[in-house]
Amino acid sequence: MKKAEAHFRKRAHKYNRSSNWVSDEKLIARIFELSGAGKDSIVLDIATGTGLIAKEFYGRVGKVTGLDICRDMVEHAKGCMDEIVFSPVEQMPFADDTFDVCVCRQGLQFAELGPAISEIHRVLKPGGTAVLCHLTAYGEEDRELTFRIQELRNPARKNYLMPDDIPAALRRQGFRDVQDIRYVTDESVGKWIDNGAIEEERMQKIREIYRSSGRRFREIHNVRFEGDDIIDAMLLVIVKARK
Numbered sequence: 001m002k003k004a005e006a007h008f009r010k011r012a013h014k015y016n017r018s019s020n021w022v023s024d025e026k027l028i029a030r031i032f033e034l035s036g037a038g039k040d041s042i043v044l045d046i047a048t049g050t051g052l053i054a055k056e057f058y059g060r061v062g063k064v065t066g067l068d069i070c071r072d073m074v075e076h077a078k079g080c081m082d083e084i085v086f087s088p089v090e091q092m093p094f095a096d097d098t099f100d101v102c103v104c105r106q107g108l109q110f111a112e113l114g115p116a117i118s119e120i121h122r123v124l125k126p127g128g129t130a131v132l133c134h135l136t137a138y139g140e141e142d143r144e145l146t147f148r149i150q151e152l153r154n155p156a157r158k159n160y161l162m163p164d165d166i167p168a169a170l171r172r173q174g175f176r177d178v179q180d181i182r183y184v185t186d187e188s189v190g191k192w193i194d195n196g197a198i199e200e201e202r203m204q205k206i207r208e209i210y211r212s213s214g215r216r217f218r219e220i221h222n223v224r225f226e227g228d229d230i231i232d233a234m235l236l237v238i239v240k241a242r243k
């Protein structure tokens with residue numbers, strides 16, 4: 001947890017511009033729509049960061065609470081939610097059956113997955129909805145390079161995810177109606193590499209991985225070399241499930 005907090009402390013000031021998916025309005029609207037939230041819903045945005053997901057719900061539902069461990073990130077989330085709570089997702093200070101909706105975009109890769117999913121299940125009301133959205137590898141052929149890039153990008157990461165990992169963890173926890181949606185996002189490596197937390201040596205290693213990658217990785221990720229930049233079609237999996 002300390003490693004993740006230190007990483008995001010360095011990124012906080014640039015976070016909202018640190019990749020294309022971060023500010024992708026279509027993606028954010030899709031997460032809102034999948035949550036099924038209505039005007040009376042009590043919503044929890046886990047790993048809220050600068051509040052970009054919470055903001056989509058704020059004012060349109062009964063109450064939005066953001067949860068995070070990094071004060072520097074949340075500093076940028078003012079006006080995006082009704083309430084902020086500082087706590088790790090693995091041990092949340094909420095009573096059982098509190099929320100109608102729990103959302104989390106790009107947070108669970110930094111958490112202990114089993115305890116986090118168990119906590120999400122506990123704090124959701126019976127019939128409540130979880131919407132969890134994360135970058136994953138596409139499959140066996142790209143997993144090694146994708147995970148190596150992800151490790152260089154953020155050494156605080158605890159989980160390297162395949163498309164079925166979160167759906168499977170939700171089913172094991174007893175969630176029902178588990179549904180996953182694939183969302184491909186064109187990401188500029190030049191943009192996300194400059195996030196404030198990656199030093200020059202790691203930047204070079206990441207660029208080198210793309211330059212020396214094989215044909216299949218380039219096909220799967222639709223890798224394009226455009227001037228000084230590299231474009232990678234990354235895969236986000238959005239998982240919806242009911243308690």
Ligand SMILES: C[S@@+](CC[C@H](N)C(=O)[O-])C[C@H]1O[C@@H](n2cnc3c(N)ncnc32)[C@H](O)[C@@H]1O
Nearest residue numbers: 004047048049068069070073088089105106110
């Ligand atoms: C990539 S940002 C995602 C922010 C936001 N959800 C979004 O989609 O823009 C990851 C966030 O997870 C938070 N985080 C990392 N580990 C956490 C944990 N164990 N519990 C709660 N939040 C955590 C970080 O502080 C950071 O703000």
